[in-house]
Amino acid sequence: MAASLDxxxxxFxxxxxxxxQVELTEPWRAVGEAGGQAELVSVSSGPVQAFNHLDKADTFTVDRTVDQVGSANYDGLVLPGGVANPDALRRYPEAVRFVGGFFSAQKPVAAICHAPWMLIEADVVRGRNVTSYPSLATDLRNAGANWADEQVVVDSGLVTSRTPDDLNAFCAKLxxxxAEGKHRAQARSAHREEAETG
Incomplete structure (x- = not known):
């Protein structure tokens, strides 16, 4: 029986x-088909421009901005990829805090392709098993993660995948x-550095 997100x-x-675009729309569809409610969150209101690789694709309307919501408003977080997307997001401290909040709250997070750059910026990958687009492997290892070249890697509520080719496995796992809910290891990840230095 498929998991329910009712x-x-x-x-997102x-x-x-x-x-x-496909890394936004396919997980969005999977959440909806499982009965969940997806909301598009960004650093500013208005339309979001998606891309098919380097070509402009559709635009999508933002539901909430990161200064209006936090992890308490949601049961999970999806970080779609695209090279420019996480590279831009990690320059906004409020977006980085938004991501970190899900780990502190022990809530599931799913990141695909280049999106794990946001996990590095939020300092939540130390000691965690992850994958990503191959060019991020060194960045993730340098941040303390255990990187593997696998279709999807799940580590106590953290779901990561490499490319759009892995979307079926990524969507199923997210x-x-x-559906499983909170994962205590998420909070340990968020506070590991404090524990090690405290």
Missing amino acids: GLRVA LVAPEGVE VEEV
Whole structure:
């Protein structure tokens, strides 16, 4: 029996421009088909410009901005990729705090392709098992993650995948992890550095 997200809300965090469209629309569809409510969150209101690789694709309307909501408003977080998308987002401290809040609250987070750059910026990958677009492997290892070249990697509520080719596995696992609810290891990840230095 497929996991149900009835009554659950999932945030999709993207920059105003540069998100890879299929990495937004396919997980969004999966959340909806499982009965969940998806909301588009960004650093500013208005339309978001998606891309198919380097070509402009559709625009999507932002539901909430990061200064209006936090992890308490959602049951999970999806970070779509695209090279420009996470590279832009990580320059906004409020977006980085938004991501970190899900780890502190022990809530599931799913990141695909280049999106794990946001996980590095939020300092939540130390000691975690992850994957990503291959060019991020060194960045993730340098941030303390255990990187693997696999279709999808799940580590106690953290779901990561490499490319759009992995979307079927990514979507299935993100729905499963959000349906399971909180994962205590997420909070340990967010506070590991404090514990080690405290």
